[in-house]
Amino acid sequence: MSTPSAKQVSFNKLKNNAQNFSFILPAVLIFATFYIYPFYDIFKLSMHSWNGINLHKTPVGLDNFFELMTDGIWWKSVWNATYITLIALTFQNLLAFGLALACDREIRMKNFYRVVFFIPPVLSEVVVGLVWKWILNPSVQDGQHIGLLNYFFDKIGLHHLVHNWLSDPNTALTCIAVVHSWKGFGWGFIMLLAGLQTIDRQLYEAAKVDGAGFWKTLTNVTIPMMMPVILVVIILTVLGSMQAFVLVLSMVGQGLVYHTEVPVTRILSAMTGTNRFGYACSMGVVFGALLIMVSLAFKFVSDKVKQA
């Protein structure tokens, strides 16, 4: 038997590599088509004026971006998303943390709470939005409030709280933010509870022996130990809330012009409303860059925390 020639060896190696590579081929193909190409295309399109139908796309350089910089409605929509995010960060996460602390002990029905708190997060935003829209319904029929919340306020005598919740520009966005927090706090709760349960009980014992009360233990033991998990919850809250828009569509729709718009609904209406695809793409680029910057900033902060 002769030893295989060098040519034969390299051919076998090539064949072997090709066979191995074929394992990732389907993933790479799907990914390249539906992820990388659009990613490349969006930069190109953002520098064109295009109505989405014509074959002709007019190159306009950076005009779309200049227009976007001075587009008041766009920045208002960015602020609206930030507002939702701020409410989610404080209200939703504090609630989640408080409830996780309450469940991180020998308490009865812990599993029941854990199961129930995670029901809103598994529901779709469409379902959540439409159910809450129905509860917040402002209409009156035969002297009776149709919406449950207004009916409730009316019955217990708090007439001044009866309100057009979703049609008043002053309350609509807050309602959306509160429903968003209602839907989202279960995520934070589960993650924070899991984190709390990894903390060594002996640390609490030691703190107790040293005479630390609830607050001292919380600020000196629990929160420092939980910092990595807290950071994960914060970044997921920020990224999720900035992109939340299905609730806006399902609760308010296009009804309240500009008062409840968020970046994603702006992108959608630039596309389907005014057929300005190039402009919509420039929004997509700016919004995407904004979110990536936020993630990178958090990555930086969490690396710093891990080092310390």
Add this chain to the structure above:
Amino acid sequence: MLNKYQIKGMFKSTFLHIILMSVAATCLFPLFWMLRCSLMTNQTVFVDKSFFPHELHFMNYFQAWTEGNFGIYFINSIIYTTSVVVGIVVVSSLAAYAFSRLEFPGKKVFFYMFVLAMMIPLPGSFVALFDLMNIIGLVNTRIGYILCMINVGLSMSILLLKTFFDKMPPDLEDAARIDGCGRLRIWWNVALPLARPALAVIIIFNSLNVWNEYILAQLLLSDKNLMPLQRGLMVFQGSHSVDYPLLMAGLTIAAIPIIAVYLFMQKHIIKGLSSGAVVG
């Protein structure tokens, strides 16, 4: 006799239970209200506010299923969810297995490409995605929506499975190789069965994700016969005179399967989430 500390402890735990219970009630009540309103008539739903109405109209569900088109939407949702999840499991486990066990040039580059992509948010590029789907003629087709959704779940599934394969001891695979099994058979007969816990997490999370997905369905599907439930619900509520009991029945039809899956699988879900949080 109870001592001072026991009384204090009881007081504290009662207080905690009251808070936890009221939050739990807030979580469940809107769903109960949805269910209750789905069983009323178009006349009583506006005026009757009793918790348990006298007459229950189960016919609403039949009507929603047929006249409200929710039957078609429901079946579409089932089709999309199963095909996308099967697609993701096959494609991502093949890729993750290769990234973990097989050698080929450019392995690292390709892997980091998938990891980095998780940072790019979908709203950044869906205009271009729509453009692409238009060019290749996949707008308003089932296959177009399915392929896009497979792509959405791919990165996270590959990462999760690769981490799992990396931790798995290679002994069984080596034994299979000595017995003369090829790569593909080892992947299918040895690696996949061992990866069951990780596959469960992937299947559950992607099912939830596809069932609840809205935005791509709105962009890509305008034919009523192709729409999944979430899209159908928005179309239904956007019509001029909304039949609220039927809408509530439709919402219930969309919510029940997901709640059922969640209740059956909650151990996996909570485990998946918790490990994700702790790993960071």
